[in-house]
Amino acid sequence: MPDYAGLCAEWQEMLTRRRAMGDALALWTSVLDGWRGWQDPGVEPLRWSAEQCRERWERGVPLLAEAVPAIAPESLEEILGPVMERLAAAGPDDAVALGRFAEAWDAGRIGPAALFPASGWAAAAALQDEAALPAHLAGFLAHAGVRPALETFFSLVRALPEGGWDRGFCPWCGGLPSYGDLLEDGRRRLSCHLCGSAWTAARLRCPFCQAWQSGDMVRLLGGGAEEGYFVEACLACRGYLKGVDRRERWNAASPLVEDWASPHLDYYAAREGYWRGTPSLAQLLPPDSDPAA
Numbered sequence: 001m002p003d004y005a006g007l008c009a010e011w012q013e014m015l016t017r018r019r020a021m022g023d024a025l026a027l028w029t030s031v032l033d034g035w036r037g038w039q040d041p042g043v044e045p046l047r048w049s050a051e052q053c054r055e056r057w058e059r060g061v062p063l064l065a066e067a068v069p070a071i072a073p074e075s076l077e078e079i080l081g082p083v084m085e086r087l088a089a090a091g092p093d094d095a096v097a098l099g100r101f102a103e104a105w106d107a108g109r110i111g112p113a114a115l116f117p118a119s120g121w122a123a124a125a126a127l128q129d130e131a132a133l134p135a136h137l138a139g140f141l142a143h144a145g146v147r148p149a150l151e152t153f154f155s156l157v158r159a160l161p162e163g164g165w166d167r168g169f170c171p172w173c174g175g176l177p178s179y180g181d182l183l184e185d186g187r188r189r190l191s192c193h194l195c196g197s198a199w200t201a202a203r204l205r206c207p208f209c210q211a212w213q214s215g216d217m218v219r220l221l222g223g224g225a226e227e228g229y230f231v232e233a234c235l236a237c238r239g240y241l242k243g244v245d246r247r248e249r250w251n252a253a254s255p256l257v258e259d260w261a262s263p264h265l266d267y268y269a270a271r272e273g274y275w276r277g278t279p280s281l282a283q284l285l286p287p288d289s290d291p292a293a
């Protein structure tokens with residue numbers, strides 16, 4: 001079982017530094033609590049050889065596209081329940097959509113695989129047909145629900161050969177990166193919060209559209225961003241990632257903690273007309289509100 005005690009401790013420490021945000025970050029606290037309490041003795045780690053993994057990665061295929069973990073739906077319910085309650089509080093339309101999701105889940109028409117990024121069109125269509133779930137809510141449920149199970153599943157196949165992957169999405173689960181930091185040696189690292197992975201990537205290439213022209217990637221100066229933190233955006237597809245330069249911020253927290261605790265930067269990027277591929281609390285705010293005000 002993955003151990004989330006360290007992540008939870010970092011998060012609590014971050015909350016004391018972000019007291020001014022009040023309860024705004026509480027949704028993520030409930031997600032982390034759910035991960036820490038998660039138990040499913042039935043999830044077996046994938047036992048592919050290095051060669052079997054490399055063969056997929058050379059074809060540009062994330063492992064989850066060709067290997068399906070057996071996850072008991074009930075094991076996700078204790079994580080998803082509290083998160084759905086908080087999400088439903090955002091508005092009546094969201095509450096209705098989440099109600100449809102719960103009904104389809106209880107009836108067995110959708111299950112954990114519907115929350116995987118790599119299960120392709122069929123699973124995404126099931127979420128759409130069965131629950132008409134808005135994309136940002138589906139993103140929250142996926143990120144809240146499947147992490148401990150996927151982290152268990154991939155625990156024995158995390159050795160990615162240097163230079164063995166050049167796509168913008170996660171080589172394990174196929175999810176989009178949520179954070180992009182610069183390491184002490186200047187390399188760029190992308191993080192997937194969905195399955196808890198990280199991999200190094202080309203510094204000047206957009207992970208969303210693969211744009212590779214100098215000048216396509218720009219740094220936005222986020223309102224209220226502290227030194228060393230940045231928002232990197234692509235002028236070609238207008239996707240963005242937040243990040244931190246660890247040469248300037250050696251004591252920065254884990255990518256997930258830094259990402260989840262800075263919704264003010266997501267709000268800023270969204271207002272400038274940029275999008276991110278994974279959930280952020282800024283997506284739950286009414287369009288005319290300003291969390292920095």
Ligand SMILES: [Zn+2]
Pocket residue numbers: 170171172173174175192193194195196197
């Ligand atoms: Zn992943």
Ligand SMILES: [Zn+2]
Pocket residue numbers: 206207208209210211234235236237238239
């Ligand atoms: Zn792009």
